[in-house]
Every structure is written in structure tokens, then in C-alpha cells.
Amino acid sequence: MASSDWLNLRGWIGDSVSWSMDNVHDLLPSEDVDLQATISPPPGIWPNDIVIGPIFNLKDGFAEIQPALEGFFSATLVCTVVFTTLMLTMLPIPYIERKFIGRLMDRLGATTTLRSLWVGESGVTAGEWWNQLPFGMGAPIGWLNGLLNSIWGNDHSLEAVSRVNNRSYHGYWFLLPGFFQAFADFTKFAGKEHIVPRNADKAVYEVAPVIIISTTVIVFAFIPFGPHYYISSPELSAIFMMAIFGVAPLGVFFAGWASNNKYTLIGGMRSAAQLTAYEIPLLITVLGVCVISGSFNIIEIVDFQISEGNVWNIFMMPLGAALFLVTMIAEVERIPFDMPEAEAELVEGWWTEYGGLRWGFMFMAEYMRCYAACLLFALFFLGGWEAPFQGTMESLPVIGSLFEMILSIIPGIAWMLGKAWLLFAVFVWIRASLHRVRTDQILEFGWQWLLPLSMVNLAIAISLRVFIWDDGWGIVAPLAMILLGVLGFVILLVDEDKEALESMKRPYSAHTVVKASPGSHVDSEAVS
């Protein structure tokens, strides 16, 4: 294991467990405990004395089982701590979703601004936190906030628009207005009745959520949050984890069938078809990542990206990153690929009939899968727990050592989470802007476009690794790949079929519209 930071969770837990076990060992009595009994049967029946019973030596006995005990306890503790970390760090995820979508829906155009950071809601500006800074250091921040609010702020002259813009007024004092919505939601789910449809297949109906939730949680056993912050890291962790990731569709199909409802049946079948179609490009893309990184173990993949002379995989495999993103969005069934649970047609799709805590947990499992997807993207392509430009910054002449000191204080988990949350914000951005693709179009896209592309990506990965890898990528290769990626993006961005646009032939030609841009309207003073 090449990379390391001070947050050595496994080490600490292992050390503390063995320390406590050692203490237990020392406290045990070292004398033998003689529980033997000698039976002298009559000479006619058996000639010798029979000695039955054990002789315990607690200390030695304990020493025999101590490694197993230590392993068991440390594994349990690590599981508990990592799972708790997972759940706590997942709390921002619904918060991001709600807030970001809210801001996207309020504002001009599909590009959002980062206004949410400074804008307040109904006068609640995250408690005007800058005033809490000592020595009045926060005053210029307050001034800047006021300025930004006046230009780009959230107050609208129309009361009803303000109403819509400024939802979720309540927060905890200064902290994050609207943060406790998630808790309130969960409490509500917990309080609802568990209803089983009358003719539902009860065994399968109950088993389906178990499959979905348990496999989703198990996936997190293999995701490292930091170099020493993981539950388990077997040699083939990437493959194993993707295999478990892919069991949940089975649970979805069970749920759809067992609810005895035509809607859920359709939803379950759509889901099964879609997830199958997108599992394969996903796995081939992951295979490409493993090929380029030279290992199936996730931690080694990250170490590969972090090591000297290497770049993050996203720069070497932009196509692979894009493929991973798209297939993952399809795997976690988010818009644009959320046909299986398309509210407009199927109410809630395959989980229509589930209520209460089962639904709450499955909802949480869906967000956990999203979170897992974000974390995996960060691990596979964004260098995991490395700070951006860490190598470059640390090798700067004078301030490099300062950077190194600062960066060593920040644990790797902080970068992981930052990248994962940022990526989730991208997921939310996509969700707010795009429409839902129809099922047969999803399947067509998956089989006809993504599968060949992922094969191409695998071929590129293999050729890069075999021909260009020379204990480091060098400078040329990453730059060339980035250039190719940008070129491809630009080419696809530009609309080619100008003729179709001109003569309005169909399909998929759009009217030439005047593109919206901020400031393309005039805020008239007469709006009262």
C-alpha cells in the first residue's frame, strides 16, 4: 500500500483491539485449572484408570483464540465505524439534491450559478455566519454578500415568486436551513403502516427489499473512504463489488412481480431490461480502468493514480469516464434513465406497493447506490483521496513544503467526500435539466452505442497500458488523450445537420432558437 495518511482507522482499531486483548490475556490466571477426574472402574470391566475431564489453562487457551478474537472484534468495529461514517456522510446527499434542484428550478437557464453559497432564504442567510468571525473580519464578506444579493439575489419583487424561491425556511440556528428535512422524512416513513397487497406473493414481496438493501450496503464494504478507511480490500475488490452491485436488479424484479400490480410488473421488467443493458458496458468500463491501473483492487487503483509520474485516470480515459458516468446514472435509475419509476406513468414504478419503512429504506438504498456511484467515480477516475494537483503543488520550489504540510493535515477522506459530493451535484444537475428517455430508446442506446463504445474504450485502455506505459505516463500521453477527448466533445456538440434544420426535415431537427443567456431580458423598473 503506497499511500497513507494520518487517519489510520484500521490501524488504530487493530491496535486498540489487540491492546485490549493483550490486557485480557494478561489478566487471565496462568495456572492450570485442573478439572480432571479419575475413575477407577472395577478391574473386571476395565483394567486401567480412566481419566476424564479437561485441564484448562485459560491463558494459553486464550492465547490460541486471541488472533481470531482480535480479528473478529476489529472487523466488527471497523464495520461499525465505516458504516456510521457512510450514513453520516450520506446525510448531505439528500440535502444537496434538494437544495441544488431548488436553485436550478428557480433560476435562469439550465446552467446554475453557485449563488446558493451566498444567497439567503427569506432573510435567513445561514445565520449571517460571517458576523461570528472575530475582530469584525467578516464585515467585507457581509458587504460582498449584500452586493451579490442585490445583483443576483433571491428576492423577487413578486411575492409569490419569492415564496417559491424561498422554501425550507427552517434550519438549526445558523446551520443549513432545510437540513432536517431528511430526518423528518425518515421519521414519517418509520411511522407508516406496512401494507401487503392482497394477492401479493408474500415471501417474495418481503424478500425483495432485503435483497436490494442488503446488497447495496454490502457494496460499501469494499469502498475505501481513505487509504486506511475501509472495511475490506480483497485482491479482486473491484470485480467483487461490481458483482454485488449487480444483484440489486434481481431484487427490483422481485419487487415488481410480487406486488400483484400491473404497473409494478411493467416497472420491474423495464428495470430489469435497463439494468441488464447497462451492466455490461459498466463492467467493461471498469475492466478498462483495471487494465489501465494494473490491478483489480480498488486501493491499488487509487495508489496507481496517486503515484509519482501518474495522472488521474480521467485524463487518460476521458471516454471511459464519460461511459462510467452514463452507465452509472442508468444503473442507479436517475433521470434521464428513470423510466422504471417514471412517476408520470407508473406512479412509482416497481416500488408502488411498498410503504412505510420498507419504502424508506429502499429510497435510502437508491441514494446509497448513487453515493456509491459517486464514490466509485472518484476512486476510479479522480484519484481517490489525493488532492487535485497534489503532486504538482508539492514539487513547487518554495511553497511546496508548505502545501505538503497543509495537505498532510487534511485526511484523505476529506478529498474523497468532497469529490463524491461534487459529483453528486453533477448528478443532480443532470437530473434537473434533462428529460426522461423512453425505455426502448434507453435499451437501444445501451446496446447499440454504449456497448461498442465500451469495447473501444477497453481496446484503448489495453493499448495504452501495453504500449505507452513505462513506469509512468509521461507528459505526452495524458495531454494527447485530453485533447482527443475535448475534440470529440466539441465535434459532438456542434449540430451537423444544418440542412435538416433549414428545411425542417424530421426527426430531431430543432427550430433555431435565440439562445437564452443571463441578461437577455430587461428587468423593467415598472415591474411593481
Add this chain to the structure above:
Amino acid sequence: MAEMWISMGPQHPMTHGLWTLKVKVDGETVVDTEPDLGYIHRGVEKICESRDFTQITTYCDRLCYASANTWSHSYIYAVEDLLDVEVPERAEYIRLIAVELQRIASHLMWLGAYGPDIGNLSIMVWCLREREMMMDLLQELGGSRMHYNFPRVGGVKRDLPHGFAQRAKAKLSLFLDRIQEYEALFDESTIFLVRTQGVGYSKPEEMVNHGVSGPNLRAGGVNYDVRRAHPYSVYSELDWEPPVERPSIKGADCYDRYRVRVEEMRVSASMVLEALEKIPRGADTYHEPGDPAIIAKAPSRAPEGTSGYHHFEDSRGESMFYIAGGGEGRGKQPYRVSIRSPMFITIPYASECMIGYKVADIPAIMGSFDPCIGETDR
């Protein structure tokens, strides 16, 4: 898989109102449909037989709640035909402004509901935000946000408030810019084009035979508009063209119906702006309620044996009231009121349009026809 009937039942997020659409699916393909209406049949036609002519206006607002002004005006024109009333020109301009603003609000409601049907959630909030602007204007005119009871037999309830013209101009010019954002979100999204083009074809002659009119018909490439063919109010005084869409070869698809309504919003906005310029005695003069400039004296009794009807361009098509006079109350109440709802006729046609497409196209097609169940069931 065998064919099965699915009931997109009365409680369903797609249906834009309370009705059942039973579809027979073969896998994912729709092979047959059967609409089931009447869940909010309130018996308006029967109620109207024992209400005075002025009392019926409030019922007509509530026929299609999303487009209340167009329905109350549709009724008022029929009553004025029955009672043979001539309306002052200023009142007609004010009515036109109210009706066109309501048309914009109705189309915004439609677009805000159509986006989530296709999967885009952001457009709903954006459209409702603009609809708030229209409803503010309509509130200034009519007094409430949704059901205005605005026209009176022979004129209108109130004149344009002070400053209405400036506010309307500001809001409408802001709105005309905001429409571009909606177009950017829809027209530049390949997913939207893929979902709505090639889906739900309908040809104009077939549509006319089935009784479909309005924006759905104009999406087919014919510029028939009741405001142009049988002009009423002061539409002939304004310079406008009904927006027509160039359909695809097989007919009008969902994309065309969407585009027609977006263009209609623009046309309606420019009509309101032009009406504010051309209104007789200027938009800033104010007449008290009851002033003969905005309301004419009208008889309140209809003799027996008379009848009146008027075709009207509602947001969803051609609506019509037929009123037979001489009812109880010795002529103050009608004998029979018969309401023609465009959606009542279009929904069965739209259900037929769906056959052959996928289940996922059902909300796309149904939403593009803009159903409103209030007027369907009356």
C-alpha cells in the same frame, strides 16, 4: 407476454385531471384504449336551467379552472347573442386582453405540466413562476387569481386599473424573454426531441372530422382559427396571425403541438400589447363600473322561442355555448344551456392516437393534447 388491460385510473399523476384511461398493452405496445370520463360531472348544464343569466357566469369560470376567463367569455358571447346586445368597443378590448392573458396562463400551466410528463422537473417551477405574473395581471383585472367572474352581459365588470398598461407591458416583455429559456430547455434537448418527434401522429382532415380544433389542429399545418374564420370581439382590428406549425410528413406529432402552443403564447402576448395601444380612449383612462363605455344596457329576460350560440376559440380548441331562452323565472333563466367542450371530443381522439405506440408515449401524447377535465365533464 399476453395482452392485458391496464387502468391508468382516476388517481394517476399523468392524467391532468380526474379520468381513467384504460389501455390494453401487449408488452410495452398499446393496442387499444378506452377513456372513461365523468368523474367530475357536476351537472352544470342542469344547474344553469335554474340560474339567472348573470349568475351562470360564475359557473362557467369553473368549467375549465385552468382557463377560466375563456370559458366565461365564451358563455357571455352566447348570452349576448341570445339577448341581442351590442357591446361597447372598449369593453371588447378589455375582454380581449383578459382572454389572451388567460390563454397565456393556460398554456404556461400546460407546459409546466407537460415537462414532468416527459421527465423534466425544472420547467414546472419556471412556468408557474411566469404564470404567477399572468395571474397577478388577471387579479388586477378580475379580483381573484383563478375564477374571475369578469365579463358581464353587455360589457365587463371593471375597467383597466390605473397603471395596468405599464405593468402589463413590463411583465409581458419579461415573459417574452423567458419563453426563450423554455425553448432552450426543450428544443435544444435531444432527449426531448427523441421523445416527442415521431410520436402521436394526427392529420388535419382526420382531426377536423373528429372534432378537434384549436392548437391541436394548427399543429397539423392548417391555419384555421375561430378568431379568424368567424371573427368576434376585436380580433379583426389587431394585426396577428394564428401560429401554424410545419408538421412532419405523417401528420402533427407531439413536438408540433408543443411548438404551436409556445408560439401561441408569443402571439397572445403581442396581441395584448397591441390591444393596450389601440384601446379606444387609451389604456389609462378609467371608467367607473357601470359606465356605458364599458358596459351596455342589456335586457335580462330572453323571450320564449329564442336561442343564441357562439363559437369561441378557447385555449384548447373551439368551445361553444348554446342557450335556449324562456326558462323558468319567466325568462330570466334559460331553458337549456348546452356546453361544447373541445376536450370532451379531443380526449377520445387522443386515446385513438395512442394506439401503436409504447406505454411510455402515453403521457407524452396525452399531455401534448392539453387535457383539462373540468371542461370535459362539466
Add this chain to the structure above:
Amino acid sequence: MGKIVPPEAQKKAAETLISGVSNISGVEAEIVERSSGTGIRRTVSISCPKSDWRALAEMLKEKHKVDYCSMVTGIHWPDEGPEKNWEVIYHFLRMGVVDPPIIDGVVEPIETDPEDLSDIQIPLEIEVSICIPETDEPSVASVQDIWAGADWNEKETWDLVGIDFDGHVGMRRVLQPHETPVGFHPLQKQHKLRYHDFEEMYDDAQGFLRKPADSGKTK
């Protein structure tokens, strides 16, 4: 200024229609000038005996290109005398709509110029009134196959008023529940509203004078 159909052209088109239609015996047609706010509009009003309805409908569709059935209204006239106990009123529009042509694989939308229409294309409003003498089972020939727009209109007329349509395929209740008792058609005049006017309704604001819908039935 906006263009409108010239009134003279409309008058001429109406007269052509009337003269064509009057060839059927028993059919009387006339131009009725109706008010339209600030203007007047000329509509054609035809009254037709029950037996000639089908022939008239076919003539309207084929010869005079009346392509749009707007509404079918049924009225119950219990006090109007034995000749006019029921009345069915059809409202039509001649829209003059044809499918737009396809040129070079692209559809060219038709933008008609109202001042430039041929006689048969001029939009007209047409009203046909059919009186049915006193009977317990009023019925009129169905025009469902001529105008598909009349389909659901006829269903609604039967559902609410009780006038049957001969030859109508698939007659069913559309606005009332499917289980409505046979023979119950609420727009007939013998059925009264619960509250005659709103004063009565307001006086009984809490509904004490009302009985629940299932009163009198054993459980």
C-alpha cells in the same frame, strides 16, 4: 389590420348552401343574423324533419363540405305541444380544412388568406334543428359514420337527455357512472334540482333539510 372573410362572400356562400339544401323536401333553411359583440355574423339555420335527417347530413358532408360537427344538443320540451316534444340541434362548422401538401418531402403548411377563398372554402356556421313529436323513446338517425366528432356528442346526448341515435355503435354512458339506472336521463324536465335556486341552498347551509343519497334503503 387583420383580415377577415368579406361579409358579402360569406353571404353568398350561405345562400348557396341554403339553396342546395332546400332541394330536400321538408327542409327549411334561412340565414339568421346573429350578434357578435360589436359586429354581426351570418349563420345558416336549417330545420329538418326527422325522416330527412340522414339525407341532409350526407348532402351537407359530400356536396357542401361541412367537415366539422361541433355539438349535438338534445332538449326536452314537455310543454311545447305534440309536434315538438323533443328537439335535437346539431351545430356544424364548415372549416375548409384540407391536409397540407407535401413538396420535396417537406410539408408546406397551408396559410389561407381569408379574402381569397373560393366559395366552397368559406367558413360557415350551420345549425340544424330536428323536432321530434311526442314519444317515450325519441330517436334520430345517427351520423357517427359521417362525422366522427358526433360520436361522443351523441353518447352524451343520450346519456343526459335520453334521445337515442339509430345506428350508433357503442352507445354507453359517458358522463354519468356506468351503473346509472336504465331510463334515468337527468336533463329531462321532470327531474328537478335539489335546490331550486341559490337562496334555498344558502338557507340550508348545513344541509339539515337534505337526505343522504342512500336514505330509505335497507343495509
